[in-house]
Amino acid sequence: MLAISTLAWKSLKNRKATALLTVLTVAISVILLMGVERIRTQAKTSFANTISGTDLIVGGRSGQVNLLLYSVFRIGNATNNIDWRSYEEFSQHRAVDWTIPISLGDSHRGFRVMGTNHDYFTHYQFGSRQHLELAEGREFDGLFEAVIGVDVARSLGYKIDDEIIIAHGLSDVAFSRHDNLPFKIVGIFKPTGTPVDKTIHVSLESIEAIHVGWESGALLGPTPTKAELETLDFQPNQITAMLVGLKSRIQTFALQREINTYPLEPLSAIMPGVALHELWGMMSVAEQALMVVSVFVVVAGLLGMLSSLLTSLQERRREMAILRAMGARPRHILMLLVSEASALTFVGIATGLAGLYALLAIAGPIIQQQYGIAIELTMISSYEWMLLGFVQLAGVIIGFIPAIRAYRQSLSDGMTIKV
Known part of the structure; x- marks a missing residue:
């Protein structure tokens, strides 16, 4: 077996160009x-x-997704x-450590x-319990x-100190914009790779202030000026x-049940991990598509190796015949080609x-900086x-195809050295 391995290695060294291309094909796969x-x-x-x-x-009564x-x-x-x-009542609940209120409904140019x-800023976390950080400003x-x-x-x-105009609702059209109440940008978050990157954050009081006069869903008259609103207190x-x-x-399940059965208004409390798992399950088609693509990539690489081995086989019939003349048996020829295919695959891997x-080492920091997605250089998983x-x-299985063919040719060629 050692002699076959040595012979296979010398044979590959003799065909460096072909072997290198085959290794690169497998490596790319x-x-x-x-x-x-x-x-x-x-x-x-x-x-x-x-x-x-x-x-x-916690939100209004709804499905968890x-x-x-x-x-x-x-x-x-x-x-x-x-x-x-209701928010104040649950924020002061004996089981609650902290709460973050969220108010949505407005937009700015699609965001x-x-x-x-x-x-x-204090309690919101993403990733592996990472807190939000500001790249600029405050x-x-x-x-x-x-x-x-x-x-x-x-x-x-x-950039910092630029002014933006917020629109009422999700359609950023002229008649829905709060043109007389511009917001000044005072901070920019570092990349997180989460929806935080695509969100404009303002205070709850600001949301109340810009909707003065919009109580019916449309602006019915003139709104107070920015200076006038800044003198008022909003809750x-x-x-x-x-x-x-x-x-x-x-206490999670007990509080969840208490919120879901809250008598003063219909509320829903969900656990993020459970809801994320359900949502990912609904998106599993994309995951399966990626797996199919990866499988076809490997198949293409292995077929490339098979093509290379079969192409070189015809040129090596004289070599096989000489080996037979020197006492090699047909099974030795088969083992030789299988060993070559195995070695090429291993080196390619x-x-x-x-x-x-x-x-990953080169692109990881760039992806982290540009998109906030951390690609860790972890050990190979099971x-x-x-x-x-x-x-x-x-x-190895691919190697058996040209090996069996060479085995049969060596039997038919024998020691006559046909080419």
Whole structure:
């Protein structure tokens, strides 16, 4: 067996160009396979880490996916709002550690506007319990100040001290804009890879102030000026949802049941992790599509290796005949070609893994900076080892095709050295 391995290695060295191309074909297949798998798992992890450290999300009575979509992903609209008195009651509940009120409904050039308070900057977490950080500026403090996500700043070219006009509702058209009440940008968040990047954050009081005169859903008369509104005190009457952090997670189900059966108004309390799992299940088609793509990539790479081996086989019939003349048996010929295919596959896998980690090391910081998605250089998981094992096994099986053909040719050629 050792002699066969040595002979296979020398044979590959003699055909360096062909062997190198075959290794590169397998390596590229492995890079794409493992890259797609890493992207799939990182996307799933990033999706699951959109919100972290929050025990309950509370909103008007609704399905948990709908509540998750509008409160976390800013997609869709709430079925109903929460009365401010209900918010205050649960924020002071003995089991509650902190709450973050959220008020949605306005927009700016396609980006959602969210009203909240300073607890958002303190308690909101994403990823592995990462807190929000400002890349520039400070938190909002005045009535008409805004902190924007990095995608808003990049897409619209905004910077600190620029002024923006918020529109009433989700349709940013001229008649719905609060033109006389511009907001000054005072802060820009660092990338998070979450909907925070696409959100404009203002205070709850600001949301109330810009809607003075819009109580019926449309502007019925002149609104107070910015200077006049800044002299008034505003307190929300309603909010869209609230995020809740508990003192102990043991109390999660008890508080959830208490909120869901709240007698003063219909409310829903959901656990983000459960809702995210349900939502990801609805999006599993995309995950399966990525897996299918990766499988076809590997199949294409292995077929390329098969084509290379079959092409070179005809040229090697004289070599096979000489080996037979020197005493090699047909099974030795078969083992020789299978060993070559196995070696090419193994080296291709090793090269592909090295290339993958090199690409991740180079591209990781760029992706983190540009998109806020952290691609970690983790060890190969058991599932990835299984995928690589299947690739190696497939390479060995592919090697049997030209090996069996050479086996039969060596029997028919014998020692006559036909070419």
